[in-house]
Amino acid sequence: MSPSPLDILSTFAMLSLLAVGGANALSPEMHRILVDSRGWMDDATFSQLYALAQAAPGPNILSASVMGMAIGGWGGMALATIGILTPAACLAWTVAGWLEALKGAWWIKPAQAGLVPLALGLMGASGFILGEAAAFFVLAPFITAGSALFIWRSDRSPLFVLLAGGMVGLGVYALG
């Protein structure tokens, strides 16, 4: 049964406000709703599409666009993308407005500075989680560690490190 446009829009709009921490945090809930609850796609399709979205550059939230495309073609893609982005963007807009209004208050700077540990802790954790998920072959953790070191200690473009990682991946496959 193909879902109505309104179904697609409202489903993804609801997911939008659950995505605290971005799409990686969202994936279990998205799976529960799209596969188990609505039955819009099967398990294998979901995981392949999710991997595809991970492989592309940019925010992983676009896995929603990919799912939308599988559910309802180009129209479904547009609705899913609008649905997943709009509510969160409106909230961020509102919060940015509060920040501006409160700019003079003495406590707003330290309050924001208090969020720095969350930013850095979660950034580091996502590196570990991604690294674990990417450990498809024995050398992979070494690529991850080498890349971390390069980014930390060097100011050269990270593109070098990504390319080098890709070449090592190719080499392992060719020899493998």
Next chain:
Amino acid sequence: MSETRTPTPGELFWGFLQIGGLAFGGAVAWARQVLVDGRGWMTEREYAELLGLSQVLPGPNIGNFAVMYGRRCHGLMGSLAAVGGFFLLPLCVVLGLVVVWQEFGQNPWIGAFMKGVAAAAAGMALGAALKSGFRLKPPPEQILAILVIAALAAFWRVPLPWIILIFAPICVGMSLRRAFVARAGV
């Protein structure tokens, strides 16, 4: 400290286009690279503070970041320019990939290359966190908080909403207390 420059809406669009187009495996590390190191639009501290807020709010981290940073620079125009630039390329690439995937299935060589890229991209997030952390020199209680948060999220896989509900008030409280003490001391 504040040798930063406010970009025009056009520059915002191009800057975030670059962030989105380059951001394999997540945009957070690339955003830091472009905004702090590359263009000098933000200081290390401004970046980390706005990023912290973006992570506490629901939605894509750098998407929220683009909305708020764009608004700070140029109001609605700035937000639209930053967000539009950020999502444009990744959306095109990902949809292209879906079309290719539906056509050709999986090529093992491309798969092998992408696996290597994924491993290196993971290191990028780690390296960016280390770089920011060492430059910002947070006070000891914040260093402890960073380590605890990272361990809870990475090793115990505590769901993110819980981490944020618990640690946002604690960290903000600690920071406010420090500022309050400093203020009372003057």
